[in-house]
Amino acid sequence: MLRLTEVCRVHGEGDTAVHALRGVSHEFAAGSFTAIMGPSGSGKSTLLHCASGLDTPTSGTVQLDGLELSALDERARTELRRDRIGFVFQAFNLVASLTAEQNVLLPLRLAGQRPPATLAAELLAEVGLGGLGQRRPGQLSGGQQQRVAIARALAARPAVLFADEPTGALDTTTARAVLDLFRATIDTHRQTTVMVTHDPVAASAADRVLVLADGRVVDVLTDPTPALVADRLAGLGVDPVGSEA
Numbered sequence: 001m002l003r004l005t006e007v008c009r010v011h012g013e014g015d016t017a018v019h020a021l022r023g024v025s026h027e028f029a030a031g032s033f034t035a036i037m038g039p040s041g042s043g044k045s046t047l048l049h050c051a052s053g054l055d056t057p058t059s060g061t062v063q064l065d066g067l068e069l070s071a072l073d074e075r076a077r078t079e080l081r082r083d084r085i086g087f088v089f090q091a092f093n094l095v096a097s098l099t100a101e102q103n104v105l106l107p108l109r110l111a112g113q114r115p116p117a118t119l120a121a122e123l124l125a126e127v128g129l130g131g132l133g134q135r136r137p138g139q140l141s142g143g144q145q146q147r148v149a150i151a152r153a154l155a156a157r158p159a160v161l162f163a164d165e166p167t168g169a170l171d172t173t174t175a176r177a178v179l180d181l182f183r184a185t186i187d188t189h190r191q192t193t194v195m196v197t198h199d200p201v202a203a204s205a206a207d208r209v210l211v212l213a214d215g216r217v218v219d220v221l222t223d224p225t226p227a228l229v230a231d232r233l234a235g236l237g238v239d240p241v242g243s244e245a
Ligand SMILES: Nc1ncnc2c1ncn2[C@@H]1O[C@H](COP(=O)(O)OP(=O)(O)OP(=O)(O)O)[C@@H](O)[C@H]1O
Pocket: 011, 012, 018, 019, 020, 038, 039, 040, 041, 042, 043, 044, 045, 046, 047
């Protein structure tokens, strides 16, 4: 389980200090799928970075399965990110010169492991890309590239998967397929999944939606529908369609 307790993050000091998070507490149950929403500047990225150990809270704690991230030194935190946490980004971040299979195995290889030759093909088959393992990113569609990125993120069988606008660069149908893939992999592997999104439709694929405003959790929506999410955001002055970058 991933637990945030009174997490605050202040950028800068004195007059120019920005309070990006102002005491966020939340438990992300093992195997749950949570979307993070909120107006621009409300602290979504900062929350993702603090929860994943990429950034350190100014105060408060982040615990993954009882292990407190801020108590670890930088090296131990890097190892924890590598072994227990997966990341998926809007821009896919694949290496253009490598094949899909090589991209999927790259993090494991960089960690000094020698994964079995069949692992990449298995992971790619799992995300619906069986037979495309020898293609390079430039020979794949956007949705297929995001599937490669998801297979790569899942290669180490992480406890938590963080996704930052994973459908932001995809058309509606492809986005839906990627969200369905998240759900299928959660059902199979039970990885806790946390996704930042501006899209109420994407958010409604999650079990619950955490709504941030001005660095605080102002709402938690369970069994979200696109209409409910859009309505809640409109109440915060956000135009969900207009805010979709
Ligand atoms: N490195 C930084 N230095 C100073 N201020 C920062 C830094 N990173 C973020 N901030 C500020 O912290 C606040 C929260 O930023 P954050 O990026 O977490 O918001 P967000 O909800 O992800 O926004 P968006 O939807 O626009 O991506 C903003 O006011 C932002 O300007």
